[in-house]
Amino acid sequence: MRLATGRGGLWLAAVVLLWSGQALAQTAAQPAAAAATDAGGEIPFAPAHDTMITQQSAPNAWGGERTGNEPTLSDRVVSYTIDATLDAPKHAVTGKEHMTWRNRSDRAVSSVYFHLYLNAFQNEGSTFFTERAVEAANGGSRGLAHLKKGQWGWIRLQQVQQNGAALKWSYVHPDGGPDADQTVVRIDLAQPVPAGGTLALDIDFLSQLPRVVERTGWWGDFNMVGQWFPKIGVLELPGERGAAQVRWNVHEFHFSSEFYADFGSFDVHITTPSDYTVGAVGQLQGAPEQKDGKTTYHFMQADVHDFAWVAAKDFKTLDGSYEGPGSPKVAVRVIYPAEYVASAAPSLKSSIDAIGYFSRTLAPYPYHTLTVVIPPYNADEAGGMEYPTFFTSEGYKEVEPDTANQMASDFVNIHEFGHGYFYGILASNEFEEPILDEGLNEYWDNRMLRERQQDLVLASPFTKWLGITPHLKGFEFERLTATLRHPHDPLAQNSWDRLSGMSYGTVYSRTATAMHDLEERLGHPALEKAFKLYYQRWHFRHPSVADFRAALIDSSGDAKDVDEIFNDYVYGTRVMDDRVESVDAEEVLPKVGVSWKDGKETEVVADDLDKQLDKQRDDWKKAHPNAKPGDPGPFPWRSTVTVTRDGVPAPELLRVTFEDGTHEDVTWNDDRRWARFVFTKPSKAVSAELDPDQHNLLDTDRLDNSVSNKPDGAASKRWTADVAAVLQTLYSMLVTL
The missing domain is CATH 1.10.390.10 (Neutral Protease Domain 2)
Known part of the structure; x- marks a missing residue:
């Protein structure tokens, strides 16, 4: 009925x-x-x-x-x-x-x-x-x-x-x-x-x-x-x-x-x-x-x-x-x-x-x-x-x-x-x-x-x-x-x-x-x-x-x-409500301090490390003159995605997209209230999305299922264009009348 x-x-x-x-x-x-x-x-x-x-x-x-x-x-x-x-x-x-x-x-x-x-x-x-x-x-x-x-x-x-x-x-x-x-x-x-x-x-x-x-x-x-x-x-x-x-x-x-x-x-x-x-x-x-x-x-x-x-x-x-x-x-x-x-x-x-x-x-x-x-x-x-x-x-x-x-x-x-x-x-x-x-x-x-x-x-x-x-x-x-x-x-x-x-x-x-x-x-x-x-x-x-x-x-x-x-x-x-809380990324760089290798002590101080990093970056740029923003650099990136859960658990696919355009899928299928997933890649993570294929429509709030660290104005541009088209049409009608 x-x-x-x-x-x-x-x-x-x-x-x-x-x-x-x-x-x-x-x-x-x-x-x-x-x-x-x-x-x-x-x-x-x-x-x-x-x-x-x-x-x-x-x-x-x-x-x-x-x-x-x-x-x-x-x-x-x-x-x-x-x-x-x-x-x-x-x-x-x-x-x-x-x-x-x-x-x-x-x-x-x-x-x-x-x-x-x-x-x-x-x-x-x-x-x-x-x-x-x-x-x-x-x-x-x-x-x-x-x-x-x-x-x-x-x-x-x-x-x-x-x-x-x-x-x-x-x-x-x-x-x-x-x-x-x-x-x-x-x-x-x-x-x-x-x-x-x-x-x-x-x-x-x-x-x-x-x-x-x-x-x-x-x-x-x-x-x-x-x-x-x-x-x-x-x-x-x-x-x-x-x-x-x-x-x-x-x-x-x-x-x-x-x-x-x-x-x-x-x-x-x-x-x-x-x-x-x-x-x-x-x-x-x-x-x-x-x-x-x-x-x-x-x-x-x-x-x-x-x-x-x-x-x-x-x-x-x-x-x-x-x-x-x-x-x-x-x-x-x-x-x-x-x-x-x-x-x-x-x-x-x-x-x-x-x-x-x-x-x-x-x-x-x-x-x-x-x-x-x-x-x-x-x-x-x-x-x-x-x-x-x-x-x-x-x-x-x-x-x-x-x-x-x-x-x-x-x-x-x-x-x-x-x-x-x-x-x-x-x-x-x-x-x-x-x-x-x-x-x-x-x-x-x-x-x-x-x-x-x-x-x-x-x-x-x-x-x-x-x-x-x-x-x-x-x-x-x-x-x-x-x-x-x-x-x-x-x-x-x-x-x-x-x-x-x-x-x-x-x-x-x-x-x-x-x-x-x-x-x-x-x-x-x-x-x-x-x-x-x-x-x-x-x-x-x-x-x-x-x-x-x-x-x-x-x-x-x-x-x-x-x-x-x-x-x-x-x-x-x-109810079910899963969300992506944060996407964090940092370069994996050498660290200052003392380390031991083959029975020898080595100490790295901050000033020396800064000079070393600057040289490695300059050398990489010379070797890759045509590199574009987002391409892998001289150091890998460690990205951490944090997800949280309110309500009942459900099998979730987490899709993490990296700056170089690649992505990796991982499964979150347990009853933890939160989880962290760490990725070490040549490029940093710029966004993460739970359930990208929309398998879990029971999720009460799908707007919090994704986080992006990279601005994307496509949606706002599209809606602005649609509204502008409607207004232009209405103005044309008024002029005709």
């Missing part, structure tokens, strides 16, 4: 730097020793706060590794058959849902828990709005649209039946949220579901979309329908994602959280006005059926864990396709409003390119469709959101090559498609471990940009006209927004127990930076191989951070470097 106007990636992550929020709402007590249990249930909830997982899952978790020989891509736990009808003027959806769910546990289940995500938007007493208010009071944040009368959203259960018997339900608060929150509901069953048995429920519901707040909602005749149906929670078993016992993982809808659900299948009929354009997760089954000014669309998709759709009047479509080894032919469709026609073709291209890159570097894309939705103006909060085979992007009225708009469009499309792997196929728990989706996806997106040699462009059409097109490497920009100097929360922390929205935002940039540095330590091919092993083990399952760490170690064989990154940054909040 895209940060800032929805969530974010590389381009809009800069907004993080402007946020000054100090605390997210803490709506419950601090971490408890044991998981809470709902008063009406027998199975405990997953912990609300103590969510960091350090023990890897059991080999048979979620049915064990998928080999490709199974009859289905995933172990389908749940299925939904839904008939949905959109009341376009009211932006409301009437739904009839038939759900089947398999009890994977070894015990009977008498109550089940469902997410009712839309209730986050029904009033300001929800967990979502309560946490949002705290964030807003401390400096502002994303998603701060103010809902007015008639703009709230909610979902109402109208009837729930099990085998024809009406069931009762009640709202619960697994995370200790406010009593007004109704995003989690317990349904008490008429007949318990035995171990290994299957539950079937029939649910009538009404979903009222909010004015677009975040992820979902309406604006004008645009309806983004996400998190709109009652969705069952996940029953985790011992050995799965840190669980020591059977437990319900069914968190409230927090302000900074996303989602988590079982794999299954969806069979959905959607009825809308006939003049609306419709797109959804999955494949359209046959031709849409029209009757009385309404059209019914039938979509199906298996081996996914969510379903979303869009219905918008007067939207247009642009179609393309992807074909690649191991994948079915993928039909790619962009749905867009007329005002953003400029974004349609670039979005189609970058999405198809993303399918190819992720298919080649992780595994072939397994689905037949991909739908990209560009929301209209004033519905930005619906943009930048991912669902399986379906995502929302963002639109621009102009998308010219090598401009900031093109970069933003490309990155959002790549980022949201990438979620199809890290959130979709590698179905991590986004509530508890956003690092596994937002963080790893951000890292892989930047690898794709690096391969494309596509930098962050800080230019607009106007600045291009002025002849100014500044660029910045993707990983360099991630580093700038990663708050490396004072991280408040570990990367493995859940999404809501964080100091601020700014701290949550670093899940993107700080993870990308940490993975970049791990890649530099392990090597580019080794790191890619490790990610492929992670995917192989955990696709169509639900990994944890500990499972990701184990895959990195098992693939690379380098437990030391992996553990350092995880202990310091993933599970910890440590």
